[in-house]
Amino acid sequence: MDANLVQEAIQNVNFSAIMPSLVLSVFGMVLLLVSVFSQRGKTTPIAWLSFIALVITGIVTLSGWNNPQAGFAGSVLLDNFATFFNMICIIAAALTILMSDNYLKREGYPVGEYYALILFTTAGAMWMASGTDLMTIFLGLEVLSVSLYVLAGFFRDQTRSNEAGLKYFFLGAFSTGFLLYGVALLYGVTGTTKIHGIAEYVAANSAASSNIMFIAGGMLLLTGFLFKVAAAPFHMWTPDVYQGAPTPITAFMSAGPKAAAFAAFIRVTMVALESMQADITAVFWVLAVLTMTAGNFIALSQKDIKRMLAYSSISHAGYALVGLVAWNEIGYTGIMFYMLVYTFMNMGAFAVLVLIGKKGEDNLTVDGVKGMGYKRPVLAIALSIFLLSLMGMPPTAGFAGKFYIFAAAVKSGYIWLAVIGVLNSAVSLYYYLRVMVSMYFKDAEEDFSWAVMNTGTAISIVIAIAGVLLLGVLPGPVMEMAKLAGF
């Protein structure tokens, strides 16, 4: 960077543009210190402290609604779009923390750093959502990823967890390489890494958009994002990582970081690469179909519920991609709404799983929940509501979300894509139903006495159910917010 740019950047410092992530990072550091001085095993206060940190960050974030703040020479833009995604990440992180405390104690890893890492991940996710410079986005992505690598492999004595951490790290690092190389190529053509700068350059020099370097750069960049959102054919890491990682972290990964990745993905695609719209939609059309279909069909044969939900999360990323293919305002605000909905329904399902798992979680299979509907009726109803929402059955939020996205596709004329999408939903019915069949239509073999409800998990389940039902029956206000969050 030359001196002028540095000068400009310093002049443009605007802390209110990064206030939410700033607050969160400070809390994260405080937590690290606190956990150093606290006794091993006494993590409950730390968990609640991190929850409070997220609540405060949530308030700070929401106070920025309708008050867009740009800063750092156009590298960061905390607009409604970013705020909306930030809120999704905060909710995801808060739900994760609520369900983690008892889980960590059960699995024998009551360590305070866990919570600090979640806060750092969330801060990284926020930079991604508010970044308007490819470098800021990259920075956010790295902060997010590095924390997640650690969290995925957090159970250092468990092979599965190690495998998850390592696999995620290797493939993640590899995909980051793609992303960075893409940034480099785009910089080479346009001379800037700013998203709006790239768009302006291409608008002024129409030849740039057919420049092979530009196209290659764009495609490499998108590949990096596709990896992060686990779209086929870059989804291979997902099942192993999701299955091996600690369950709350799996829940978190499928919601918060994925939402953040989609935030950056949308901004980069629809602003910086707008000139490539025709090519991108053509490619994404195929990828959306591939992602939905691969996720759903492989999920059909899964016995492990965590792994099944991992594949299902791939298919849900496919639905979200449909919103990008539509390439209209309904489409990308539909993704925003869907990500929020997905956070509630998927994390809710995971919260129930966290509760009913035994140490080591080998019982979290389709057969393992046999007869749960009679032994633990409330938990079973909760899980059923989440599964119905994941299926997209009205009147749950999952339906509202799918409707929003498919409406966008139909509006843009992608009728066949919408048809393939709903047929995929139909396929997904089968494997979600299987869990419900096992819970309600089979006789119990165990009494589920080990599943003891605790405050944190109870709160997370209640929040998730409230989210799923409210956004299903009265989605209007939040849909309206998503619309206002358009850039």
Added chain:
Amino acid sequence: MADSLLSLMTFFPLLGMLFVLFIPKDNDGLLKGFTLVVTLITFVISLPLAFNDVFATSGGMHYREFAEWINIGGFFQMNYNLGVDGISLWLVMLTTFIMPIAVLSTWKAVEKNTKGFMALLLLLETGMLGAFVSLDLFLFYIFWELMLIPMYFLIGIWGGKNRIYAAVKFFIYTAVGSLLMLVAIIFVYYYAVQSGADINGFGIQEFYKLDLPYNAQYWLFLAFGFSFAIKVPMFPLHTWLPDAHTEAPTAGSVILAAVLLKMGTYGYVRFAMPLFPDALQTFIPLLATLCVIGIIYGSLVAMMQEDVKKLVAYSSVAHLGFVMLGVFAMNMQGMAGGMLQMINHGVSTGALFLIVGFIYERRHTRLITEFGGLAHKMPVFATIFMIVTLSSIGLPGTNGFVGEFLALMGAFESGLRWYAVIATSGVIFAAVYMLWMYQRVMLGTVTNPANENLKDLNAREIVLMLPLLLFVFWIGVYPNTFFRKMNPALEQMLTQMGHKPAIVEVHNPVAAPAAHATEHAPAGHGHN
């Protein structure tokens, strides 16, 4: 109160369900009693509809309720838009009427997890009523899918031996159909928006006026028609029905037969046909063929069944064939006959499933060969069973006759003459399989010692059958009570579909069609 009658009626069961959740699960009597009271109150709430004469004079929507529900400017708008007309009136009444009977039928039959059963029944009622009174396609879709979940659990938890297979098959069949319809619904909406038509959310009354190009209508009709055809069910999409019916608990079978199947036929009349009238013309020959195949095939398969319940289930396939054939005739006789036959089927087949339930509760088997000579042991039961059997066959003087006769007559008058001729043989088949079954189960001497000590119907069972018998004869003898409130709406619908309706004053079901035999609507009505 009248302003929000439909809302009250629709959501009262849901409210009841919330209370059911707080009743202790061991208190069987209270759970059943409370649910019975809730369904009875719902019935009482709906009664003013049946007695309101406005339906006899005006074919439009009444008891309108309207509120903006979701309005995302520029994106989409959905409204809470309710109303009832002569077409939905009797289906609504059938629903609120059959529910208390279904609840009464569970008294002895449901013993495990009564709480869940009752809660699901009430949720189901809200779904069914909501679907019948929704005038917004999006709202309709919500209620339509809402029905699926409770029924799935009713079959899967309280069903017979093969219940899991039946429940999953039921769920997936119905859901696949409706998902395709969802895409079609969205398409219609955006077509309307982009064509600048004056619309009101997903309101169907505005959609009726759309001038959709034929090509779009073709695909849209396919999507809607497929979804409803699964629900009806029409051959060859009927395979879920025998499984679901056979495995479902009695109350579930009754509701499934009486109301849920009507969703499909109602869907055709309310949505698929008037929304896409041009495409309908293309599909009528195909659909009528499927109806006729359904009638003949359903009857033949019913004849061969060894399980009484399966026999009744297949007879449903045949009966619904008559309903649809009448509806596709697209004239007043056919439509009115089809609509009435929907009610009839609800009453008669509902009653048949209850009867099957009675003997199943006593003997825990439904195999015809296990029975014989029951009439000696259970005279009251034998009488009731006979009446219901005759009504199902369509003996003059019972409800089945009026509906079937008009439906066939309508089809005969329209371009579907030869279909009607073939379908009429189904009436004979119906007599064969029903009477043969009756003979084998009820008549002769008691050969199976297990049947020696069977008790006749008790007071509760008689009480729950009586209202059904009342309607068997009421509709059979004086169907005009029902026709006169149905006709204005049907006329309006036919006019709207571009057909000049042959106006029928159905005072006497036998005389009426004959008097108008000369006038019939041309098939393949010219549309560009």
